[in-house]
Amino acid sequence: MEKLNILVLEDDKLAQKVMSAHLAGHNIDLAGDLKTALKKIESVKYDIGFFDLMLGPDDDYSGLKAIAAAAARGVFCVVVSSSDSDETIDRAYALGANDFYAKGNEESNVADILRKFIQNRKAAGAKDIFSSAFITCDPETKAAASEALKYAPTELPILILGPSGTGKTSLAKILHEHSGREGAFVSINCSAYTEDLLEAEMFGHKKGAFTGAHETRKGRLLEAHKGTLFLDEIGTMSLGMQMKLLKAIEERSFYPLGSEKPEHSEFRIISATLEDPQTLIAQGKMRFDLFQRVHGYTINLKPLSRRACDIAPLVQHFTSGRRRLSFTPEARAYMETYSWTGNVRELKKFVDLVSSGSEGRVDINTVAKHLKGREAAQPASAGDGGLYAYAMANGLEAALDKVSGEIITRNLRENEGKKTKTMADLKISTRLLYSTLKKLGIEPEGEKK
Ligand SMILES: Nc1ncnc2c1ncn2[C@@H]1O[C@H](COP(=O)(O)OP(=O)(O)OP(=O)(O)O)[C@@H](O)[C@H]1O
C-alpha cells in the first residue's frame, strides 16, 4: 500500500486516537493547536491534512487558518468538524478545503477519502504512463488503456487480448501498480502446466498430497491475497480446471490439494489470452460462466504493424539511457511497413541487435539484414510466405487488413495524398478508405485535391 504523509489537527485527545487508528499504516503527525500545525505544515510535505476547526472551548475556528496555509502548500485538505453550519462550510471551502465532513462517521469517511485520494493521484500519474511505461501514441490503444486504468483501483476483472508480444503482461503489471492493492502481483502461465500441476500450482498442496509433493506449498491464489492474480494464456486451461477456478472465484475460498481446511483469498483477476474468447466458447474450449467472471473490462492490444506510429517512440524508449540511434528515412519506412509478427518483443530484440552494431546511424541495409530471415524481407504482399505466416499468427482478417492498408497507403503516397484519386484507382468506397485509414491509426485529414 502507498504510504501517505498525513497531518491531523485536532485538540481532542480521544478524537486524535480515533483518527490515528483509521489512518494506521501511513505516516501520521498530530497537532493539538494551530501554532504546532503551522510549524509542521512549514517543514513537512504532507499529502493530506485532516482539520478540526474549533481548537478548544473558546476557540474562534482557528483551524481555518491552518487550512489556508496547508492548501497553499498543495496539501489535500479535509475538514472533520462538528461545526458544520453553512457559513463555516463556505468559509472552509473558500480557504482551500477540498472536502468537509461532519464528525461522527470517521471509519467509513476516512477510508473513502484515502481511497479517492490515491485513485486521483494515480489517475493524474497515468498521463505519463504512455511516455514512460506503456509506450503508445496510437489513439485507439491509448483510449482503451486509459479506460482500463480507470478500472485499475476497482475489483472489476480485466481481460487483455492481443497477439504475442503486444504488451499484455506489461499492461497487467501496470494495472496492478495502479490498483492501490496492498498484495502482490502473482502471475501464472496456464499453458505451462499439465492439468494436475496447474491445480497444485493454483491451489497449493499439503506435503505428501501426491507423488513428488515433498513439502507443503502455498498456491498462487493464496499468494495473490489482497493483490492481483494474473492468469496468462487463460485460453489454454482445461475445462475441468476452469470449473475449479470458477468455484474458487465465486466462493473466494478453495482447498489446497490434500487439505481438509479451506483457504480464503481476496484476489483480483486480470487475465490474458492470444486467442479470441468467443471462438474458444464456440469451440467448447472455454466455459461461458468462467468467461463472464473474467471479462469485466476487455482491452484489445493491436499488433504493432497496425500501430506503426508506435515504432519510433518504442525505439526511443528501448534505447533511453543507452546509445542513441538514428535511422535513415528509408530505414524508418522499412520498419514502419515491416510486419513485426513478434510485435513489441520483436522490435525490442531488433533494437538490442542494432544497438550492438557499429553504426549509430542505421540505414535500410542494416535494418533489412536484421529483419530478413525472420520473414520475407519486404513487407508482406499477396502470394508471399510472409503474409501467410502473418495470417497464421494474427488471423486472416488481420492479414487482409494489412494487405488493404499497404495497398491503400502506397497508392495514397503515389497520389500525394489525393483520396479521390486513390478511390478511383483502387475502385473502393469512401467507407473502405476511411475505415482502413482509421485501423492504421491515420487521422483522415481534409481532402487534398
Ligand atoms: N507499450 C509498451 N511499452 C514499452 N514496452 C513494451 C510495450 N509493450 C510491450 N513492451 C515490451 O515488449 C516485451 C513483450 O511484452 P509483453 O511480455 O508484455 O507481451 P505479451 O503480450 O505479454 O506477450 P506474450 O503473449 O508472449 O505473453 C516486453 O519486454 C515488454 O516490456
Ligand SMILES: [Mg+2]
Ligand atoms: Mg505475456
